[in-house]
Amino acid sequence: MRLDLDARPQRSTLREILAPVGALIVAILIGGVVIALMGRSTIEAFDVYFVEPLSQSYSLQAIAVKAAPLILIAVGLAFCYRANLWNIGAEGQFIAGGALGGWLGLVTHDGAFQGVLGSWWILPAMMILGALGGLLYAMIPALLRVWLNVSEILSSLMLVYVAQLALDWLVRGPWKDPEGHNLPVSVNLDPEATLPILFDGGSLHLGVLLAPLVAIVAAIVFSKTLFGYQVRLVGSAPKAARFGGFNDRTIAIAAFAISGGLAGLAGVAEVSGRIGQLLPSISPGYGFSAIIVAFLGRLSPVGIFIAGLVLALTFVGGEDAQIAMHLPGDLTLAFQGVLLICVLAADVLARYRLRFTMGARS
Amino acid sequence: MSFDPQQIQDILIIIVAAATPLLLAAIGEVVAERAGVLNLGLEGMMIVGASTGFAFAYMTDSTIVGVIAGILGGVLMSAVFAFLTIGLATNQVAAGLALTIFGRGLANLIGEGFVGLKRSGAPHLYIPGLTDLPLVGRLIFGEDFFVYFAILLTGAVGYWLMRTRAGLTLRAVGENHTSGHSLGVPVRGIRLLAVLFGGACAGLAGCYLSLSYTPFWSPDMTAGRGWIALALVVFASWKPWRALAGAILFGGVAVLALAFQGLGVPIPAQLLNSLPYLTTIIVLVVLSLRDSRGALAPASLGQAFIPDR
Known part of the structure; x- marks a missing residue:
């Protein structure tokens, strides 16, 4: 038996929008079968995963708080992936941003360095430092790629492990809270270094608003600016871009800078807004899940915004399922992987028609 | 610091042990990449192999059953990848990432009930007399069968890839799939087999x-x-024997960290643990200085192929 792909005569916007939705439905069906095979109630699991989190205010807030870093990182990744650059080290850039931005919160602890200026500047400076930390960390794979043609895939991923170990060292060593009973934690950030909570008693913090803001700006950059056009062209038709006089090196570095900067911003917002101190590990794998978000959102900022909410829902639903049904937490990770596989397959189905032929060959 | 020559053998044995998994995985990836398929899902296939292998070995109390199950686990994972990239011609980088994310979750699910359980390690070769030789006996004649198999596999793949007609066909498919196709070579079939072999390894x-x-x-x-x-494959310039040398180098770096810690050198453990990753980046940089145009990589590597009938 053989499988042929026939290009569909014209592209259809409807089909392109329906493809990720179909992929999500197929992934949920596969997840349901797996849960049934584990001898559990599929209906109950679906309810816990996808319905209950949407029916309570605190879990809706939890979804938004988890979606924000995913959306910020994934919007950045869209710039890289559209330019055909494979930054898969956003997790490391997230940590670098969280560490550098968080560092400012630590050194200004207890009113230090606040003499004449006061403390109003701390939060904005932390955000800038966070973005800068992620940006600089992304420059390593970017420059290695542009100058020396070193695979950005491998170098960016290796730097994730390095960042994780470096943060672990910092928090267990120089940044450890001297009065923390020898626990590997930093001091708690002062209120001046903490992103304010939006509603009393809730978990929604100011940093969450960055996500829609960045998605809107990125949508405008992609559709209305020359730079957005250049990024898309370098990715889809590199020869044409070079012929058109675009400098693909500059564009590559810019794409990496945006991607790293947004991941770093997400990192510092997480440290300052949600965690409130530095810990040996500050991310439950946002940098990797954001890759799924980027593809599920078809590398478009608006799509990514919706996809980020969907993935955040699986995170929150997964935690609830662990508590309510004692389902293993890794089910969420496996489900996210299945989802990405389905999204990639659906993408092809939107552009090609499959034809199965019996017999060996034509 | 006193120096015991016996320690050298101990260190070399640990290096071999650290090098073996890298070599096995790299050999499989060399074959897949030579056929033109970049499978970044290596980490995912490996972790699934590790968990299915342990689960089955523990349940049946047989290392061999575990090994067969682990290999099958890797093959099934690579079949998913092959369906996506060869059948549906999706982007190979994205599919490889998907495979790694999925593999991590799946492996942890499979291994969930086995955390904290132990079984005795795979048996080691023992030849009376030879294995007892001082300084080199246990290093050369006392390894477990994975090590010997990895070396045999390297030799066999090296010969097959470089010296046989079938190996030449596989390399041709990786260099230029269009001309392979026009000569009637079953491009997708060869790629499928190469990817499945990579999954098994x-x-x-x-x-x-x-x-x-x-x-x-x-x-x-x-x-x-x-x-x-994956970096090792680049280091080896897609040549199996060089992968062996590279694996020993990378294994040595990992062991260096252990050795420093054992000697009580006051270097942060985290810095030592990050050495393999930093070395990987440095090696890639050094290689690119030597081959700045990437001329050594198979020309069709990573490119999807859609036959035009």
């Missing part, structure tokens, strides 16, 4: 970790070895 490499290297299962136990093996 990655599964075996994972088994080695959970059945011999540390004879237990723990989540995320591959710790980036799949990615390091």
Whole structure:
């Protein structure tokens, strides 16, 4: 038996929008079968995963708080992936941003360095430092790629492990809270270094608003600016871009800078807004899940915004399922992987028609 | 510091042990990449091999059954990848990432009930007389069968790829799939087999970790070895024998960290643990200085192929 792909005569916007939705439905069906095979109630699991989190205010807030870093990182990744650059080290850039931005919160602890200026500047400076930390960390794979043609895939991923170990060292060593009973934690950030909570008693913090803001700006950059056009062209038709006089090196570095900067911003917002101190590990794998978000959102900022909410829902639903049904937490990770596989397959189905032929060959 | 020559053998044995999973995974990836398929899902296939291998070995109390299950686990994972990239011609980088994310979750699910359980490691060769030789006996005649198999496999793949007609066809498919297709070579069939072989090797490499290297299962136990093996393929310029040399180099770096810690050198453990990853980046940089145009890579590597009938 053989499988042929026939290009569909014209592209259809409807089909392109329906493809990720179909992929999500197929992934949920596969997840349901797996849960049934584990001898559990599929209906109950679906309810816990996808319905209950949407029916309570605190879990809706939890979804938004988890979606924000995913959306910020994934919007950045869209710039890289559209330019055909494979930054898969956003997790490391997230940590670098969280560490550098968080560092400012630590050194200004207890009113230090606040003499004449006061403390109003701390939060904005932390955000800038966070973005800068992620940006600089992304420059390593970017420059290695542009100058020396070193695979950005491998170098960016290796730097994730390095960042994780470096943060672990910092928090267990120089940044450890001297009065923390020898626990590997930093001091708690002062209120001046903490992103304010939006509603009393809730978990929604100011940093969450960055996500829609960045998605809107990125949508405008992609559709209305020359730079957005250049990024898309370098990715889809590199020869044409070079012929058109675009400098693909500059564009590559810019794409990496945006991607790293947004991941770093997400990192510092997480440290300052949600965690409130530095810990040996500050991310439950946002940098990797954001890759799924980027593809599920078809590398478009608006799509990514919706996809980020969907993935955040699986995170929150997964935690609830662990508590309510004692389902293993890794089910969420496996489900996210299945989802990405389905999204990639659906993408092809939107552009090609499959034809199965019996017999060996034509 | 006193120096015991016996210690040298001990260190070399640990280097071999650290090099073996890298070599096994890299050999499989060399074949897949020579056929033009970049499978970044190595880490995912390895971790699934490690968990299925341990689960089956524990349940049946048989290392061999575990190894077969682990290899099958790797093959099934690579079949998913092959369906996506060869059948549906999706982007190979994205599909490889999907495979790694999916593999981590799946492996942890499979291994969930086996965390904290132990079994004795895979048996080691013992030849009376030879294995007892001082200084080299246990290094050369006392390894476990994974090690000997990895070396045999390297030789066999090296010969097959470079010296046989079938190997030449596979390399041709990786260099230029269009001309291969027009000559009537079944491009997608060859790529499918190459990817499945890569999956089998990655599964075996994972088994080695959970059945011999540390004879237990723990989540995320591959710790980036799949990615390091990918770098090893570049280091080896897609040549099996060079992968052997590279694996020993990378294994040596990992052991260096252990040795420093054992000697009580006051270097942060985190810095030592990051050495394999930093070395990988440095090696890639040095290689690119030597080959700045990337001329050594198979020309069709990573490009999807849609036959035009």
